[in-house]
Amino acid sequence: MRTLVVIAHPDYDNSGTQAFLQASAQSLSQVTWHILDQVYPDLHMDIIAERQLIQQADQIIFQFPLYWYSAPASLYAWLDQVLQTKHEETLPDFSGKILGLVVSTGTDQKQFAAGRQEQFTLSEYLRPFEGIARKVNLQYRAPLIISQFSYLSEQQKMHLLITYQQYLTLKTDHFAQRQTWLIQRLQTLVKNTEAESQLTGIIAALEANQEHLTDLTETLQMLKGEPYE
Amino acid sequence: MRTLVVIAHPDYDNSGTQAFLQASAQSLSQVTWHILDQVYPDLHMDIIAERQLIQQADQIIFQFPLYWYSAPASLYAWLDQVLQTKHEETLPDFSGKILGLVVSTGTDQKQFAAGRQEQFTLSEYLRPFEGIARKVNLQYRAPLIISQFSYLSEQQKMHLLITYQQYLTLKTDHFAQRQTWLIQRLQTLVKNTEAESQLTGIIAALEANQEHLTDLTETLQMLKGEPYE
Missing domain, CATH: 3.40.50.360 (Flavodoxin domain)
Structure with a gap:
């Protein structure tokens, strides 16, 4: 953009x-x-x-x-x-x-x-x-x-x-998009830093969070699609 | 002002x-x-x-x-x-x-x-x-x-x-003040116009209205001052 x-x-x-x-x-x-x-x-x-x-x-x-x-x-x-x-x-x-x-x-x-x-x-x-x-x-x-x-x-x-x-x-300003942006920025930064291993850990944790967020969103959508009886 | x-x-x-x-x-x-x-x-x-x-x-x-x-x-x-x-x-x-x-x-x-x-x-x-x-x-x-x-x-x-x-x-922007202002403006204008008698009539009518307005306001205030029994 x-x-x-x-x-x-x-x-x-x-x-x-x-x-x-x-x-x-x-x-x-x-x-x-x-x-x-x-x-x-x-x-x-x-x-x-x-x-x-x-x-x-x-x-x-x-x-x-x-x-x-x-x-x-x-x-x-x-x-x-x-x-x-x-x-x-x-x-x-x-x-x-x-x-x-x-x-x-x-x-x-x-x-x-x-x-x-x-x-x-x-x-x-x-x-x-x-x-x-x-x-x-x-x-x-x-x-x-x-x-x-x-x-x-x-x-x-x-x-x-x-x-x-x-x-x-x-x-x-959606949360998921901001999260993805942070991961990308970190991945770029990591190449130029000494604390690479530490940062790689943080990125992995963030990516896991991101997957969890995606799972949650999917579960919610599924629940919405199934009418209560 | x-x-x-x-x-x-x-x-x-x-x-x-x-x-x-x-x-x-x-x-x-x-x-x-x-x-x-x-x-x-x-x-x-x-x-x-x-x-x-x-x-x-x-x-x-x-x-x-x-x-x-x-x-x-x-x-x-x-x-x-x-x-x-x-x-x-x-x-x-x-x-x-x-x-x-x-x-x-x-x-x-x-x-x-x-x-x-x-x-x-x-x-x-x-x-x-x-x-x-x-x-x-x-x-x-x-x-x-x-x-x-x-x-x-x-x-x-x-x-x-x-x-x-x-x-x-x-x-x-109160009505009464605007009314008084109109009467004053008319009184000034009347001196320089040919239709003096006609305008004098309008001014008299406006002044009567003004008195009526004052009466109404006073009556309302009196009513407000008297408690119902």
């Missing part, structure tokens, strides 16, 4: 979150990293070039810090200009493509709820993006939210790295 | 809706008309000047066409720059001020509902603005929505003109 990451951040170079995400994505070959505020400091987009980038991608990701419960201005400049229907060139065909969001917030995610500090959920604040996906026929994917990145422990950051890489390279 | 109308529209000069609203506001002395895309074509705001405008207003109105279920980029540039907390100057004190929205849509307002074309209500799509008001301590006012302006009849346009003038000059 080819993924286009459209990043809106007026202060990209000073963002620890964005630096971490960029490092996490570096080893992924099918990912295009596109920082709007750096490519277009004056926010005047090259409409034709942008539409070609969209056309080449299977998944488009809007990646931004939550500013005023929306995205920074550069993403709106992109939307206003690149997706405008008045331009002589026809809009790209979005059907079959996915729209993902990677949104970082300075506030604890728990605060996004009725009666709490931010009053509404992030699903509610991000409705306009759901509307956009619907409008242009993109498949809207559950956003990946990164809250208070600087407070994350090392372990939480490693978990985020995996989740983020999966978000960029997998079409869905 | 002093009202600052902050307008975001990348094609302001070609908008029939905006031309109509500008003409409607022209006779109002306490209204500051502020077209972001014309004052700042490069979207680099004068933060200090903008904060002074805010400080002088009792009501701030964001006026824009709904682009991608949000405002055009210039409003986000304004929010990102003018309301940023990193700037050395302190933010204006928003307490006691009102935030209003005047939003025009190309789609019929009925389509903003579950199961209809736009899926969600405008209240839902505009949540980020409710969040902004809450965040900076502005009082959020129910938005004035203008749907499919070009399809409005002459009578509907006259009604919009009145509603819009009231939105800019009154603090609330």
Whole structure:
């Protein structure tokens, strides 16, 4: 899957979150990293070039810090200009493509709820993006939210790295697909490491788990197919 | 009440809706008309000047066409720059001020509902603005929505003109206050018109209605005060 990451951040170079995400994505070959505020400091987009980038991608990701419960201005400049229907060139065909969001917030995610500090959920604040996906026929994917990145422990950051890489390279968030992905990544890594035997053990255990999961799924399907008497 | 109308529209000069609203506001002395895309074509705001405008207003109105279920980029540039907390100057004190929205849509307002074309209500799509008001301590006012302006009849346009003038000059949308406002406007107009006697009759009828309304309110309050036996 080819993924286009459209990043809106007026202060990209000073963002620890964005630096971490960029490092996490570096080893992924099918990912295009596109920082709007750096490519277009004056926010005047090259409409034709942008539409070609969209056309080449299977998944488009809007990646931004939550500013005023929306995205920074550069993403709106992109939307206003690149997706405008008045331009002589026809809009790209979005059907079959996915729209993902990677949104970082300075506030604890728990605060996004009725009666709490931010009053509404992030699903509610991000409705306009759901509307956009619907409008242009993109498949809207559950956003990946990164809250208070600087407070994350090392372990939480490693978990985020995996989740983020999966978000960029997998079409869905299903458990079985994520599990298979982990096994493949481990198999690649194992060749370049000293702890090969130990890792081979972990992979075997994961594969056994995977078979067990498949068995369970089959049993469940069988049970569903047999009516009770 | 002093009202600052902050307008975001990348094609302001070609908008029939905006031309109509500008003409409607022209006779109002306490209204500051502020077209972001014309004052700042490069979207680099004068933060200090903008904060002074805010400080002088009792009501701030964001006026824009709904682009991608949000405002055009210039409003986000304004929010990102003018309301940023990193700037050395302190933010204006928003307490006691009102935030209003005047939003025009190309789609019929009925389509903003579950199961209809736009899926969600405008209240839902505009949540980020409710969040902004809450965040900076502005009082959020129910938005004035203008749907499919070009399809409005002459009578509907006259009604919009009145509603819009009231939105800019009154603090609330209560019926009694709007009625009083109408009487005052008529009394001013009557002096410059030929149909003076006819209009005087209309004003008398409206004033009688107003008294009737006051009577009704008082009766209701009296009834509420007396417990049933």
